[in-house]
Every structure is written in C-alpha cells, then in structure tokens.
Amino acid sequence: MSYEKAVKISGLIKTFNKKEVIRNCNMNVPKGRVYGLLGVNGAGKTTILKMIMGLLSPTAGNIEIFGQDIQKNKNNILKNIGSVIETPIFYEHLSAKENLEIHLSYMGIQNLDIKNTLNLVGLHDIDYQPVSEFSLGMRQRLGIARAIIHKPKLLILDEPINGLDPVGIREIRELFLNLVKDHDMTIIVSSHILSEIEHIADVIGIVENGSVIEELDLFTIEKDFKDGLEEYFFNIVNGGMKKYV
Ligand SMILES: Nc1ncnc2c1ncn2[C@@H]1O[C@H](COP(=O)(O)OP(=O)(O)OP(=O)(O)O)[C@@H](O)[C@H]1O
Numbered sequence: 317m318s319y320e321k322a323v324k325i326s327g328l329i330k331t332f333n334k335k336e337v338i339r340n341c342n343m344n345v346p347k348g349r350v351y352g353l354l355g356v357n358g359a360g361k362t363t364i365l366k367m368i369m370g371l372l373s374p375t376a377g378n379i380e381i382f383g384q385d386i387q388k389n390k391n392n393i394l395k396n397i398g399s400v401i402e403t404p405i406f407y408e409h410l411s412a413k414e415n416l417e418i419h420l421s422y423m424g425i426q427n428l429d430i431k432n433t434l435n436l437v438g439l440h441d442i443d444y445q446p447v448s449e450f451s452l453g454m455r456q457r458l459g460i461a462r463a464i465i466h467k468p469k470l471l472i473l474d475e476p477i478n479g480l481d482p483v484g485i486r487e488i489r490e491l492f493l494n495l496v497k498d499h500d501m502t503i504i505v506s507s508h509i510l511s512e513i514e515h516i517a518d519v520i521g522i523v524e525n526g527s528v529i530e531e532l533d534l535f536t537i538e539k540d541f542k543d544g545l546e547e548y549f550f551n552i553v554n555g556g557m558k559k560y561v
C-alpha cells in the first residue's frame with residue numbers, strides 16, 4: 317500500500333518566453349512530513365513552489381494536493397495552504413496585528429487568535445509599531461505568522477529563515493516541528509542552508525535544471541554518507557550520482 321501523499325506532481329513543465337525552466341518534473345511529498353527542497357540558484361525551486369500554491373499556472377503536467385487537482389479545485393485547496401514565498405509584502409503603514417486582520421478578512425476567516433500567533437513567532441510587544449519600522453527578521457516572522465494563522469494542512473516555505481538571528485532560527489525551527497507534530501501539518505521548505513534542512517527535514521528533494529532528480533529520506537542519506545546532507549548534496553550537484561525519479 318502506498319503512503320498518503322500531500323503533494324504529487326507529475327510531468328510538470330513551465331516555460332517562460334519559450335524557455336523551459338521546469339522540465340518533466342515529478343515530485344512526491346508524503347503527508348505529515350517535512351520535505352526539504354534543495355538546489356543551486358536558478359535550479360527552479362521557487363517556480364515549482366509557486367505552481368504548487370497556484371501563483372503560477374503550469375504549461376503542462378499535473379499537481380495534486382491531498383488528492384485533488386490544483387487546477388480544478390484551486391479555491392478549496394488554497395484554503396488549506398499557507399506560504400512564505402520570497403520577500404513577504406505587507407501594508408507598511410499598518411501594525412502586525414492590522415496586517416493579519418486584513419489578511420484574515422480577505423480570506424473570509426474570523427475569530428482566529430492573532431495575538432497568540434504573533435507570540436508563537438516571537439513578535440511580542442509591538443502593538444502599534446508600523447511594519448515600515450520592522451527589521452528583516454521581524455518581517456520574516458510576520459510572514460510566517462500570516463502563513464500559519466489559519467493552521468493550514470500544507471505549509472510552503474521558500475527560504476523561511478532568511479534574515480533571522482541564531483536564536484530566531486532555533487525558535488522558528490521548533491515552531492515548524494511543533495506544527496507538524498500537533499496539527500499534522502505537511503511542510504515543504506527550501507533553503508540553501510543545508511544544516512538547517514538537516515535539522516528539520518524528513519525527506520529531501522534535489523532540484524537540478526528544472527526537475528527533481530532525486531528524492532530520499534534524510535535517514536537513508538545520513539546512513540549512507542558519513543558527512544551527511546552536505547556530502548550527499550555535493551555528490552549529486554557535481555554529477556557524482558543521478559537517479560531520475
Ligand atoms: N517570471 C520569470 N520569467 C522568466 N524567467 C523566470 C521567471 N521566474 C523564474 N525564471 C527563471 O527560471 C529559472 C528558475 O528560477 P527559480 O527562481 O525557480 O530558481 P530557484 O531555484 O528558486 O533559485 P534561488 O535559489 O536563487 O532562489 C531561472 O533560470 C530563472 O531565471
């Protein structure tokens with residue numbers, strides 16, 4: 317019996333101005349796990365993530381989220397997704413709380429605990445401060461708050477620890493792990509910081525030249541590679557070994 321999948325991508329293609337940047341990409345994200353997406357700059361990670369969350373339409377191929385085709389059930393599926401993609405955009409003159417209020421009213425959701433969510437991401441005592449005065453790390457935390465406030469079933473994080481200090485990195489890592497444990501969330505996270513992925517991911521997907529060329533359990537990687545994820549990653553991107561999925 318196959319395990320339950322949160323995301324199943326098959327034959328995905330995306331072209332921009334006739335240039336194919338995602339090519340025949342397949343990807344399988346098991347439910348309730350943390351999937352780390354790795355790849356060099358320009359490999360295609362953000363483009364794949366944007367298609368999973370319906371921000372870009374595929375040129376060809378299929379994306380199923382919890383068994384439903386994203387193209388056919390977009391509105392329904394999007395309610396169950398939270399995301400932090402690239403630099404989050406906010407209403408600069410408004411506070412963190414006001415930004416979250418606007419977000420929730422836009423999504424048609426009421427009665428969620430904004431204060432608790434801000435506490436979870438470590439944004440305390442900033443009641444009236446406009447976002448324009450936030451540091452990079454504070455913005456990132458607010459972006460994460462916006463992504464998790466409705467307790468989505470699937471959380472998509474593109475470089476989520478960008479700008480966080482070491483304390484923040486640890487706090488946010490624990491938050492993500494708790495969300496998986498307590499809310500049965502599935503997380504797809506991309507990062508260039510291999511040690512960070514090693515801390516939180518269960519499954520690794522390597523993106524090269526627009527497709528996921530290998531998917532493996534972190535457990536297996538750590539068993540087979542003495543120096544762990546870093547050794548595995550360099551082995552793959554240097555063309556040391558390739559198994560197409
Ligand atoms: N809107 C766009 N128009 C044209 N080309 C694009 C567009 N978005 C992305 N690309 C191209 O698609 C390829 C993949 O880009 P993408 O942003 O997905 O890479 P990435 O793996 O996220 O890289 P990074 O690690 O730098 O974030 C790149 O060659 C990029 O130039």
Ligand SMILES: [Mg+2]
Nearest residue numbers: 361362363474
């Ligand atoms: Mg990117």
